[in-house]
Amino acid sequence: MHSFSEILDQLNAFGKEQPFPNAPSTLYEPCTYILSLGGKRLRPALALMAAELVGGDPSVALHPAWAVELFHNFSLIHDDIMDAAPLRRGQPTVHVRWDLTTGILSGDVMLIYAYQHLAKTPNQQALPQLMEVFNRVAIGVCEGQQLDINFELQENVSLEEYIHMIELKTAVLLGGALEMGALAAGATARDASLLYDFGRLAGIAFQIQDDLLDTYGDPETFGKQVGGDILQNKKTFLVLKTLEAASNTDADALRSLLSPDTLLAPEQKIEAVKHLFDRYEVPALVQAEKARFEQLAFEALDAVAVPTSQKSVLQSMVAELLHREK
């Protein structure tokens, strides 16, 4: 079995051999740029690990894995336009560094290149299955982005709706990467589907943890401003859980704290909101919810019909991600 860092090395070497064409440079430079901003290459790494987990050589999953990475980067370019985000990993976003037109068109062509990589899978027999998964997941991501946009304007969002949104927006692509890697290596439909569930459920747990760390993370190691979600009045898992548990008075207080009209200074606002979270022991409730999804995820992984030793690299990598402190 290859270690996670060996998998990443293989992936980065492959990525270097997949340049975009030189011309029209106005179309392709932004594609090269967004890929050069770094990122963890987590999704394509999952695809390679899944291929090896089911007994294949990781290299059979390189093209589908790269398809997932290009899809992810396409969605970043377009999401940054929709969110009017000026920065991505500390650098100007594509539509800011170039312009709106460039952002739209470079994103579009990147999505098409994702499909081109999918079509290059060495195991052509798997192409119909790979297309099925890729399309299902890609549609899910678009629907999740739309739900996220809708929720910003929607007064009441249930926890169930929120979980469904994060599932679509981020978790299904993690599951899809694993499923596609497994299928490229000739896995059974059942094992591929269990790996999809593993990625999907771990992705939900990961997103819940993200919400928790945004407010309760260690400022020394978190990397972003702790309390950023509160200052942006985001309807996070913490907020929705508090609204569910709180008295009417406290729920109203939370809503008014998270309105753009609040007059509190940033630090005071964060403290006041955390105070309400703590009053209803929401951090512990959210931890429990995360643990529930994490357990379901690892149950799915346990059910994959391969020797346990083949699961160790993926298992420990995901476990580590789900227990990071920053």
Place this chain on the structure above:
Amino acid sequence: MHSFSEILDQLNAFGKEQPFPNAPSTLYEPCTYILSLGGKRLRPALALMAAELVGGDPSVALHPAWAVELFHNFSLIHDDIMDAAPLRRGQPTVHVRWDLTTGILSGDVMLIYAYQHLAKTPNQQALPQLMEVFNRVAIGVCEGQQLDINFELQENVSLEEYIHMIELKTAVLLGGALEMGALAAGATARDASLLYDFGRLAGIAFQIQDDLLDTYGDPETFGKQVGGDILQNKKTFLVLKTLEAASNTDADALRSLLSPDTLLAPEQKIEAVKHLFDRYEVPALVQAEKARFEQLAFEALDAVAVPTSQKSVLQSMVAELLHREK
């Protein structure tokens, strides 16, 4: 053989059975809307006609044909954003009727649905070939759109560059529709490729004719304002041909007429530009160029290795399109 109008009926009946999901309605309503604005359904009809031309049942090409139609409509939604176009077929464009975010995201999901239809081709053996053609053509369309944008800002555009741009932006999709329809029906790679060339070359001829009609069409039947391209200072085939043939003085005169600073009233501006076109007999030169591509197109069609009688529907339909007066 089915007539063109029978093909269209079959296509429209099929299209009605391919609704988008109901939710999220904010994502899918714009997709249904753009398809409901009409349009000729020319591209998917070409796919069905190609399937029948090579001896198949047109219905085997329905899913790939619909993929082409969805791709075309995706590109309309995004192009309308890039062109800041308020109207499409007399109705508000998607980003105007909804907003920018909706236009981007609905276009994205429509492109993914195009691939989903491609993957549903009944002839799954043809899927790798269909993907190869679809990806190649889709990348071409994005590159053509980028070149079109670049040319607006570029001082000198050669006729060769212009033809390459219209080839990518509009002609390759017509060729691709024919090639995919043929492949879905089990055509040989050679026949499919000849049909691609037929569509591509006829598409270039069609676009040259479009430029000609925009200035010299019959105002009674043209449908759009005659002279619209001149008023928008577009670098059309007529303009580039004139710049190539004209004296330096006349070339400068044309450039200054087509600058935003010109002080002439619209009708005077159109007349003055036409006067320069006519001085160099550009309409006849452009007609000859169109005829050259048309001839090359029909030579490709002639070379397709099926009985001539099977080509008649496609042949007469395209000939009619290339000799319309409006």
